[in-house]
Amino acid sequence: MNKRFVFSALLLAALLMTKPILAAEMRGFVHINGSNTLRPFADAVADRVSKSRRIKRPWVESNSTSAGFQLFCAPETGESPDIVNASRPMKKSEFEACQASGIRNIVEVKVGYGGLVLAQAKKGPALDLTRKELFLALGKNVPDPKCKNRSCDALVPNPYKTWKEINPSLPDTKIEVIAPAFGSGVRELFEEAVARAGCENFPFIAAWKDTKKASYRQTCSTLRTDGAYIEERGDAVAGRLAKMPGVVGFMPYHQYTAHKARLDAVRIDGVAPSVESIAANRYPVARPLFLYFKADHLAKVKGLQQYLAEFTSEKAWGEKGYLASLGLIPMSAEERKLYAAAVKNHRPMPVPSDTITERRGSPDAMRAAR
Incomplete structure (x- = not known):
């Protein structure tokens, strides 16, 4: 009886550990939260990427950058955001909160300026x-x-x-x-x-x-x-x-x-x-504008890869892209190339610095994008 009990307990623990990721996969659509400033851009990309109806329209919410990071870095549930939009870089304390929750493979993508x-x-x-x-x-x-x-x-x-x-x-x-x-x-x-x-x-x-x-x-x-x-x-x-x-x-x-x-x-x-x-x-x-995504969700959440590819396409964030017509100020061609590579390679970001006053983006993050 004791062996059966131990086996059952271990099985239950394993199921509980995998439940958040399984729930995210079963959700069947991308969940985005964070900055009100980026909401119009996120909505525009969500509309474009779901136009073919091959994937469901991403669920876009907005409250604030800080509240978005709190949700993004909280212990995973089925409704945890896959992406957080941010009108400032992630703070070191927020990065550490993510790490403590087991969210380790975070990719930083600068998307433009405001x-x-x-x-x-x-x-x-x-x-x-x-x-x-x-x-x-x-x-x-x-x-x-x-x-x-x-x-x-x-x-x-x-x-x-x-x-x-x-x-x-x-x-x-x-x-x-x-x-x-x-x-x-x-x-x-x-x-x-x-x-x-x-x-x-x-x-x-x-x-x-x-x-x-x-x-x-x-x-x-x-x-x-x-x-x-x-x-x-x-x-x-x-x-x-x-x-x-x-x-x-x-x-x-x-x-x-x-x-x-x-x-x-x-x-x-x-x-x-x-x-x-x-x-x-x-x-x-x-100031630069950012999105952060959980690389571990790429293979689990349907539409996440497509959403990120659309956002970082020239037709979206380029100088003549539809996001520029909504007020997003494009990065240079070199920066767009670097951050598009960050999405493609989904290389985790380094530990950020303590300050948020750097307006041009993190040099460490740009090196990681290479």
């Missing part, structure tokens, strides 16, 4: 802002404007009510900025490339990056909560701005282009967002 655009209704007053001014407008605690001594390192609760109070050349209008909600990849990009970059214009705060790390993070990442910073879903910002002259808001580049007839872009550090400035990394808030 940017975070600051825009306003066409009826609004002309604006040209620096990241330093944006930090002074939105930081919860900022350098004391009454302190004229260059060595002064006093911080005070944000006193600024209008743009003109920050810079006399700016409009005398109330500071109101609609921006992404906490937890989204767009919000993380805003904190890194706008708030922290603006914060570092003050030498005493920049010095804290090495000497007082907790104070640096708190000062540069904590935003005011008195109504000047208005949280909103990324896909709803453009609609609100068009009805609110004088208010500015951050949104992904492709959403700005879709509403360009009603909105004007605000220059940041003197640079306007465009395909050229973002692709050349001249625009201060440019």
